[in-house]
Amino acid sequence: MNQELLFGAAYYLEYMPYDRLEQDIYMMQKARMNVVRIAESTWSTLEPIDGEFDFSYIDRVLEAVKKAGMMAIIGTPTYAIPSWLEKKDKDIMLTTNEGQKRYGHRQCMNIMNATFRFYAERIIRKLVLHTANHPCVIGFQIDNETKHYGTASEEVQKQFKEYLMDTFGTTKQLNKTFGLAYWSNSIRDWDDLPDMRGCINGGLSSEFERFLRSMAAQYLKWQAHIVREYKREDQLITHNFDFEWKKFGADIAQDGYSYGVQPDINHYEAAQAVTIAGADIYHPTQDYLTGAEIAFCGDEIRSLKDQNYYVLECQAQAFKNWTPYPDQLRIHAYSHLASGADGIMYWNWHSIHNGYETYWKGLLSHDLATNPTYEEACRLGKEWSNVGRRLLHLKKENKVAIVIDNQSLNALKWFPIDTKLRYNDVVRWMYDSLYEMNIECDVVDVNAFDTSKYRMIVTPALYSASEVTLIKLKKFIASGGVLVSSFKSFVSDEHLSVYSDRQPHILHECFQMSYNQFTEPGKMKLKGKVVNYFAELVKTDGAQVLAYYDHKYWKEYAGITRAEYQNGFAYYIACYTDKAVLKEIYRQALMDAGLESDTAKVCWPIIIRSGKNQENKIIHYVFHYSEKDGVFICPYEEVRDIISKREYKRGSQIELKDWDVIILEEE
């Protein structure tokens, strides 16, 4: 584990228009950077033709880094293949629903192809062998932003068939599980299993995606296994996880941001491959910086191994709409730390002068000179060299968890709530409302959450839920927990078959309500607020109705219910409505969970994130996501701003500038 906050950047000497390694290292040192991340995606430089290896760029960087007393993380280069490799096997290029890709883009290979694996293994072995003993190398990143890429080659489909045979035994069971009789899709012989690319059965198709996610996770484990053969004990293995990318309709690379749960690999499963998780988080900035994406992604990545993590690609200047305002680069950085990051590395050091991501700008602009953003990084580096040790290894013990699920995400692609309301929209609606109320939470995978750690669990649109999960949640409530579930939770089993009895299956006992109809809201309101996209027509069976629908024909139905079940409570929110309504429900649920807190009275744009540092001191980050000035009333007995050294007591007025960060340490 690192002994100081990592502060650095991805560095691509290979992409530099002219030799300026010394100058770059000098500029990094000026910013007090201590680490570079190198080699990732540079396969064609490392192995320009089959079997000929050239590590000179790496060697030069490592030498310079050593001289400067810095560290390096080596990335395996497999995320983008060289063009000579494409020609080795006609199945190397990715085949998806849309046909086979042409060579050019990154992540366009079939990661399950044996030829690809042969060459990937060889370059990984050579590279790790070559670098593992270098004193500056603190570890390895395996691949980059790995996902299954929709691979559907013949070979992959053959493996999927074997997986189905193993899992379901007989075609009869397969047919029954997924309801394949519908539209004549049932099969008698396993050999009649058709090409999955034409599949119109949401359950079977989602099973294929689940299989593919597992394959992608196994691919990472395979890389980790190879790396482990060479790496030193003290060297880490990490991976750069990314999130569902929400496009907003701009052009090529300059489009979108890290929005929600990743559909194409299961983070929890894949995280087993690494010793420390890493991530990249790209988010709106300028007038649209809220901190929500940083917090969501951080809460998810930290929860993977219940452990600190790295931001392996921290947003530098990026696109024109993300050129940071003064002080925004700084608030980004501390926001990451406040979620539990143990360091950040900008992507990337310098803006690239050609190629696809020319305008995904790094810390340096194309002129490779100083600029206001780089200068802000320098000021930040100076602060960290002073106070960084106090901020390292921040620990949290959250009592609230949000449960996420790839399978439900997939299900709601097949069976959308509404064109405009996707799974991740519901996740973010429920997450962001907590965030804005200053209720910190863990974001946990449905396959691996420990109910005993939490007092309140939130399930946004947990459409697909196995009976195991349902019983687990039931026990959680019974033993005193508070469950807050949204519409479209617990609808189907793990294979997307809708439960055929009283909804919500099993848990209707706890919620003490049920429904068997739902509707477009039309002119519907709830607690005076508009209801959008979807509303379940709930009839209670013991539950307390917190709100009835306001609608000529649906007014007898409940929109929100609360029920006491054994030692706990179960809240059901049957429709999508204003966050203000949701927050009101959360407040009541938090009371039921015994989680009232002082800081919950403060709300966005002032955000508080807390934890314990290595010295077991309680640290409170106070962020001001606003272009205006503000005031924050200190809710803590006695605290000290670790940067300004100023001290505050309960009730002190703390002035907040625009995009301000204050870090308070409890005495």
Added chain:
Amino acid sequence: MNQELLFGAAYYLEYMPYDRLEQDIYMMQKARMNVVRIAESTWSTLEPIDGEFDFSYIDRVLEAVKKAGMMAIIGTPTYAIPSWLEKKDKDIMLTTNEGQKRYGHRQCMNIMNATFRFYAERIIRKLVLHTANHPCVIGFQIDNETKHYGTASEEVQKQFKEYLMDTFGTTKQLNKTFGLAYWSNSIRDWDDLPDMRGCINGGLSSEFERFLRSMAAQYLKWQAHIVREYKREDQLITHNFDFEWKKFGADIAQDGYSYGVQPDINHYEAAQAVTIAGADIYHPTQDYLTGAEIAFCGDEIRSLKDQNYYVLECQAQAFKNWTPYPDQLRIHAYSHLASGADGIMYWNWHSIHNGYETYWKGLLSHDLATNPTYEEACRLGKEWSNVGRRLLHLKKENKVAIVIDNQSLNALKWFPIDTKLRYNDVVRWMYDSLYEMNIECDVVDVNAFDTSKYRMIVTPALYSASEVTLIKLKKFIASGGVLVSSFKSFVSDEHLSVYSDRQPHILHECFQMSYNQFTEPGKMKLKGKVVNYFAELVKTDGAQVLAYYDHKYWKEYAGITRAEYQNGFAYYIACYTDKAVLKEIYRQALMDAGLESDTAKVCWPIIIRSGKNQENKIIHYVFHYSEKDGVFICPYEEVRDIISKREYKRGSQIELKDWDVIILEEE
């Protein structure tokens, strides 16, 4: 012919999550249902592998039905093929402009492929042989929602070439007919006829579609021919016709409704295959229920054979935006009867628990328990068991007809009036205006309408019209008929060549006007209403101008004209404008046709639909498509509400509730 109104549902025992046949039949009986429609699209269950047949699901249903004294319609299962069949012939999967489909979806086979036909014939023979003698089986539905699916395989194209050779004799004639010299598309040798999938000649391409529509109709006749070899005399043959599906942009299955003329099969031609026509009609509900789709579709299907018909798939709960308000399921049902339906079968009995149409909900929700919609069906069943016989075999003798045409629909895809004004938009504009005025009409195919039955004929955008049709219409006017034609009528011949003389070809004599320019309306108005999308610049030649355009540059041109021609009248509406203007013209035309009526003074949301029942009594359905209460002044001498038994006289105030239906029988 059925002796009572059919009332039932499509029933798929194959799709049930657990065995509950008895319970389902019990619930159907409780709703006084008397029929199930089964087997359609279940080929893979009936023949799980090549040559092995299993009719056990059918047998079980038929036994239960028999025990309950109900009836069954057996569907041939060919609408969706089993996956083993896909592998028999590489040409079985549909090849269209977009390439060859993958197995998975329904309706993705090439219905003209010989291998497909071999296996289809075998399963049909087996199934019909197996069921024809069962006493409960009242008939067969052949295939389902059959269309040509855009099939364009090599074999199909070869047949098309032969069709062209037969039809046009020489390539010289072909070139001339379609103007192929343009852009060097003319051919000398028949073998130079290129792949139709690249064709850019609207006429030739539409000829290909006409050929495909005929092939699809012949496919149905071929199925009917096979069924006839086995069926009993008293057994019917039907087919489930569907309509142009208007998408509104939602996701997968949950998108769109039955909007207008079907482009991909000619209903009239295909209806020759059946003894009684059937249809499915899905339509907006909740706040958007107007009755117009039900009426339009009913008027078209009834006119196919001038005979009563079945609604083989009647909308149950369907999507979230169609969950029926209280009383809407009832008004749907009676609206169908009022168009001449002899029964309705819901699609479907139960909501399916997995697969593509999981959320195309049936009468039962996924919990398979009672629910408000099912309960409304029960009340309806009870009413029908009381009064159904009075409503059976409703006969109409409409004096107004709207002429529809697949070829014009196709033409206006190639040569659109406007991106936002399609053929079916003009059809619905002209139909809906009549409907809202309570003028009932037949909707008749251009290839088979009998002018002698009508006093007024309406042609919406009848772009393509053969000289035979033109002369027929001319004679209709000459002998006292009233023709009301919209812009873009009579522009081209049957091969989409624009007539090269005075427009409208031949009929300009009757209309006594002509035009050779047209325009985007821009700021144009007509009778104070905005003109949208399109306006022809009409100069009269004897006609009376009912309205000039209000526009700086086009004010000398007429927008609407009326002319007396021999014993009749011809109205021309040269632009697309407000329905209020159209209705004003209709009123005048109806007067010219001697069709003034009292009920025409009543208008939507109160809709009146009338006919004679088996006892030759005149029945008036009065519908209230509104969420408000209303009042209807009785226009009939002496009538009796057949449900409430209340009696009314001319001038009585009849109270109408929201979504109300009253059925008045004349004494």
Added chain:
Amino acid sequence: MNQELLFGAAYYLEYMPYDRLEQDIYMMQKARMNVVRIAESTWSTLEPIDGEFDFSYIDRVLEAVKKAGMMAIIGTPTYAIPSWLEKKDKDIMLTTNEGQKRYGHRQCMNIMNATFRFYAERIIRKLVLHTANHPCVIGFQIDNETKHYGTASEEVQKQFKEYLMDTFGTTKQLNKTFGLAYWSNSIRDWDDLPDMRGCINGGLSSEFERFLRSMAAQYLKWQAHIVREYKREDQLITHNFDFEWKKFGADIAQDGYSYGVQPDINHYEAAQAVTIAGADIYHPTQDYLTGAEIAFCGDEIRSLKDQNYYVLECQAQAFKNWTPYPDQLRIHAYSHLASGADGIMYWNWHSIHNGYETYWKGLLSHDLATNPTYEEACRLGKEWSNVGRRLLHLKKENKVAIVIDNQSLNALKWFPIDTKLRYNDVVRWMYDSLYEMNIECDVVDVNAFDTSKYRMIVTPALYSASEVTLIKLKKFIASGGVLVSSFKSFVSDEHLSVYSDRQPHILHECFQMSYNQFTEPGKMKLKGKVVNYFAELVKTDGAQVLAYYDHKYWKEYAGITRAEYQNGFAYYIACYTDKAVLKEIYRQALMDAGLESDTAKVCWPIIIRSGKNQENKIIHYVFHYSEKDGVFICPYEEVRDIISKREYKRGSQIELKDWDVIILEEE
């Protein structure tokens, strides 16, 4: 060179529904037309099967034309191939990124395929041999609207590889030039160059497009070379150049207009093939007629050879939204002449009765009778027979030039300024502002502009600029010129590598400013006007700031600067804002350039375009692009309206009707 204004139409006897050649020629003569353009795109008529030739349509037209004393231009028919030719070689049909095209459309062949070239050469030789000696034939049009069509067949890619080898010598140099190391795209062996259709490197991909543009130009030179073997000395060679087509979202053919710089062939390079340039210019009409497209396209085409040109396809009636208002056909015609056209030919004589362009209407409507538009052409023909000779060979000596560049256009597809702000939008923003101020300019290619002719040069988004260009512009300023450059000028070299030093590379010395950050404008304003899409954050280094940004965080940065450099001036406009701001800057720049003029005070909708006629008299066209009446104060000492013969002096009030044209000759 023609001795009178050409006035005529494209004439397709082949497409006529019946024989009416005599009548057509009679109607042309009535309109005083003197020329027809024939044969273009009629290959299948000329050679109905391989090797059989039939020139009878051409012969008949030429005989009729001769009898009428008219002229003819013969088009080579290669723009659309016959279907028999498709079958000769599987590589004849165009292969692009989207796969291989099917036969049907025009321009769907691979113009670089040897088989195509063999047959194309043969038909060209036959046709030109057959017609060159006819006395009425004044020349030949080679092909039509030629572009590279995105051809990417294996053979084409092989040639591109050879081009790269010739140009860059080694793969090392190739890798470095385009930065191929990025995402492992670098190669060691030339044989590892991947299929360009998957290329994600904007520089290399744009190099491929540059290569393709050259191939297309060479194809035209090849055609011209063949024609030259047969044509008489006095016969011309022309080509019909077209422009970037801006779609506005309508259907098939009826969509879009000539908007800006053509991406898919370099006009300047291709114009070397012809003796006189031709063009087609389709533009909004009715309420949206501004004259801007006619002026832009004319200024570009005239500048190609610094010479008069033909409008080979002049808009007749075209689509419904372009049916000309009274007097609009006339203003179109004079607008062309005012840009330097030596004649116009309508596309086309008659509206075609079938096929793809049925509603791209000609001068005659489908009824082939007289109509208001044809009648306006008759009046125009009469005017030209009176005054045409005074308008022939108009010469201009503009002192302002706008520099355009295919490579920058391409670059900004890869690296968009904004989804809504494309290269041609910036070109039109800068061009249209000059046009509306009545500042005439040349529109010149970056590869061939002569700075010595101009006092002011404007560069809209000249993103890609070689050092040669930059030094040329620097010298232009140094020697007294005024440069006005927009944002995104001079960013990259000719291979799209962003310059890695101070921006703008080299020219920052002249501009005396620099920037290394840019931003989405957000709430930014400049001189009280909204800034949209893009703003560079400029810091001056000697320049005068003409406007600072109005924005909380960017207010210290300049939006517009002006610098004196040696004998000249350099203006930099760092953001996209209102045309009013741009015009204010232009005014100041024009003063610096000594180009103040009286007419510049007049502005759109009154447009003045001037030049010298054959007799060296100065001609001023005055256009009124308005549906209202207006008044124009004569700014000339003594002028005479050559049509009305009225005389005016400085200060005279000249009345202008809607869509008026007045042509003033200086005494």
